[in-house]
Amino acid sequence: MNIHLPEDIAEKLIKALKKAGSKEIGGILMGEYLSPGVYRVKDLTIQSQVGTTAFFLRMPLIVLRPLQSFFQNTNNQFTRFNYLGEWHSHPSYSTEPSSTDYQTMWEIVEDSTVGANFAVLIIVKLDEKQQLEGSVTVFIPNYRSFRGELIQ
Numbered sequence: 265m266n267i268h269l270p271e272d273i274a275e276k277l278i279k280a281l282k283k284a285g286s287k288e289i290g291g292i293l294m295g296e297y298l299s300p301g302v303y304r305v306k307d308l309t310i311q312s313q314v315g316t317t318a319f320f321l322r323m324p325l326i327v328l329r330p331l332q333s334f335f336q337n338t339n340n341q342f343t344r345f346n347y348l349g350e351w352h353s354h355p356s357y358s359t360e361p362s363s364t365d366y367q368t369m370w371e372i373v374e375d376s377t378v379g380a381n382f383a384v385l386i387i388v389k390l391d392e393k394q395q396l397e398g399s400v401t402v403f404i405p406n407y408r409s410f411r412g413e414l415i416q
C-alpha cells in the first residue's frame with residue numbers, strides 16, 4: 265500500500281514535531297482513496313500524548329469531531345474520503361511499531377463498531393537534518409499486517 269503525504273501535511277507534521285521535542289504526539293489520519301492500494305493523507309489531527317507510554321486515549325470514532333467535520337466537508341463520500349488510521353511520533357527511537365502499537369491497531373481493526381477493513385499506522389520522527397522520516401504499517405483483520413510505503 266502506498267500512502268502519499270502531501271507537502272502541506274508534511275510541513276504541519278514537521279512543525280508539530282519540532283515543537284513537541286522529545287514528547288510523543290499523535291492523532292488520526294483522514295485519507296483519500298486514489299486507486300487500489302493508493303491513498304493520500306488528506307488531513308490529520310495532532311494531539312499531545314497523555315502519560316509516558318505510547319498510548320493515546322481513544323474515543324469511539326463516531327464521536328470524534330474532526331472525523332465528523334471531515335465527513336461533512338467531503339459530502340459523506342465515504343468510499344473516497346474516510347478514516348485511514350493513526351499516526352504518532354517516536355522522537356527518540358526507531359519508527360518501527362512497538363508491541364503496544366500492534367495491540368492498539370489490532371483493537372481498531374478487530375472492532376466491529378469502527379467498521380474499518382484496514383487501518384494504517386504511520387510512525388514519524390525527525391532525522392538529524394530535521395527532515396521527516398516515517399514508516400507505514402497496514403493492519404487488516406485476523407491479525408495480519410504488512411509494510412507500506414510513505415511517499416513524500
Ligand SMILES: [Zn+2]
Nearest residue numbers: 318361362365
Ligand atoms: Zn509507537
